[in-house]
Amino acid sequence: MRETRREFLAAAAGAALVLAGCGGSSRSDGAQVTLDFWNGFTGGDGPQMLALVQAVEKEHPEIRVRMVTARWEDFYTKLPAAVASGEGPDVALMHVDQIPTNAAHRTIMPLDDLVRDLDLQEDDFAAPVWRAGAVDGRRYGVPLDMHPIGLYANQQVLSEAGLDPESLPTTRDEYESALEELKGKGVQGHWVTPFFFTGGHQFMSLLWQFGGDLTDPEATRATWNSDAGVEALEWMRSLIAKGYSPRNVGQDADSIAFKNGQNAFIWNGAWAIGDYGSTEGLEWTLAPLPKIGSVAAAWSNSHNFTVMRQPTPDPQRLEAVKVLIDGVTRSPAWAEAGQIPARRSARESEAFRKLEAQSALARQVPDLRFAAAAPGLSDVRESTLDIAVAQAINGSRPVREALDDSARRANELLALNREKYGT
Structure with missing residues (x-):
């Protein structure tokens, strides 16, 4: 018997479950949209991600985000089963080296249309990490950071x-x-x-x-x-x-x-x-x-935004996912958790330049290497x-x-x- 979302949440509670839901996204039709967002940030980086989510909600008050965190080892075990049972989240962050396997399992969906709609391209990101999120010529990840x-x-x-x-x-x-x-x-x-x-x-x-x-x-x-x-x-x-x-x-x-x-x-x-x-x-x-x-x-390595396959895709929820991805990847605030922003505009911001250690580490961005994208x-x-x-x-x-x-x-x-x- 496959685990339901409720059972997953109960299991994740012992692994630093975090829930956020105090706002949402402004949509022209005024409809309320609630997104489920999973990640593995159970340490000090969890509150930082929560703050970024809340900032998106504040700017777009008709999107509500339920953020669930669990240890990465639990996350990667639970996620495929949850998606296969139709109980998965709308959007998740995962390490880029896990993307090929999840793409092969059809846990995540290609994002070529999404990045086109957001007008995202390689020049907007560090080239090595952007290329790492593609599998067999199709894009499955939008990079948030590099570590x-x-x-x-x-x-x-x-x-x-x-x-x-x-x-x-x-x-x-x-x-x-x-x-x-x-x-x-x-x-x-x-x-x-x-x-x-x-x-x-x-x-x-x-x-x-x-x-x-x-x-x-x-x-x-x-x-x-x-x-x-x-x-x-x-x-x-x-x-x-x-x-x-x-x-x-x-x-x-x-x-x-x-x-x-x-x-x-x-x-x-x-x-x-x-x-x-x-x-x-x-x-x-x-x-x-x-x-x-x-x-x-x-x-x-890198944390990438990925979008889960759904039994019945909801265009409104997908539009809200775009808002979340665009808003979080644009913000330099994630660097305060020790990460290097993947998005060029965030990495070149004055706020990021003030972070001496992260800025020093970012000097080697052109020289970063990632493993081949293979399941x-x-x-x-x-x-x-x-x-x-x-x-x-x-x-x-x-x-x-x-x-x-x-x-x-x-x-x-x-x-x-x-x-x-x-x-």
């Missing part, structure tokens, strides 16, 4: 080691030189973790920096075991071998050490801005990743590449062997996915 990784620096640790905390390294030579100086002062400057947060993000960034990619363009074959992939993972291993990082770094131990002044640098995501900003006594700054390879590149690819990566990165960093397997074996298994899974999803 890449960047170089965080503990300014006090750098100062005590005699390094300039206002001039962060931008090249491989500068970065390794800084790590060597820190080591000379008894500081292991860059802790390498085998976990996806943050080791996996670092590996993918370095893979792209060394000229490689996760897959071929059609995502039919894993290519992370290329020479570029080997070089990237070997460089991460070298930080441990040279004593710049301890061995066997635990989950989140690198971030805890950063906040405690035990290391100087961490390659972490935009989501850390709020955490570090609220850590008492921590003096830190943020910059684009140093260019370790031949090209500048950084891993990123099930994130699941394949999780069960193959993530394991290989952990094995190599922990030293339980040689780098090339780990990458080769993971790519071989990934290719088998990708072939199964093509049969499963008919791609």
Whole structure:
């Protein structure tokens, strides 16, 4: 028996359910429209999104929005079943790497007509994230933000080691030189973790920096075991071998050490801005990743607006969805939650420029990279590449062997996915 919306709301209550409904959208016919809007913002970003929704309602007083939040892992489990049973929301935010799978399951609908009606095009957004929201030539997502990784620096640790905390390294030579100086002062400057947060993000960034990619363009074959992939993972291993990082770094131990002044640098995501900003006594700054390879590149993900398939589409509700998407993506206020606005007008606003950390991270927007748009690819990566990165960093397997074996298994899974999803 499929779960009803009421049952979903009850389940989500234990995972920080938020309801908003105090206004709506101005329509020429004066009709009241109520939208159901789901997302996974259960932390400090939830109130910020709620405020954006309420701002849209205030400007358009005939739209009412019921916003429901649940942990992302619960969200992705509940959403397809709810849509299949006709109990899904009108609109939802999801990570761009989840869009291909949800498009293949027909959970979400193409938005080509919607973006045309809103007169949205690539030039209105950061090009990398706009392209990431398309699957097989059709658009399924309207990007709200980007949350890449960047170089965080503990300014006090750098100062005590005699390094300039206002001039962060931008090249491989500068970065390794800084790590060597820190080591000379008894500081292991860059802790390498085998976990996806943050080791996996670092590996993918370095893979792209060394000229490689996760897959071929059609995502039919894993290519992370290329020479570029080997070089990237070997460089991460070298930080441990040279004593710049301890061995066997635990989950989140690198971030805890950063906040405690035990290391100087961490390659972490935009989501850390709020955490570090609220850590008492921590003096830190943020910059684009140093260019370790031949090209500048950084891993990123993105929250995209998506529209759910409905048993009986309602044109009035769809018009209200357009109002919500347009209003929220235009606002620079979402950046206060630590995100980088995807929409150019928001990113170039004076309000955004005042956010120093976010603005620093946004300097690498042209260099952001996203995985290929293929159904099930994130699941394949999780069960193959993530394991290989952990094995190599922990030293339980040689780098090339780990990458080769993971790519071989990934290719088998990708072939199964093509049969499963008919791609």
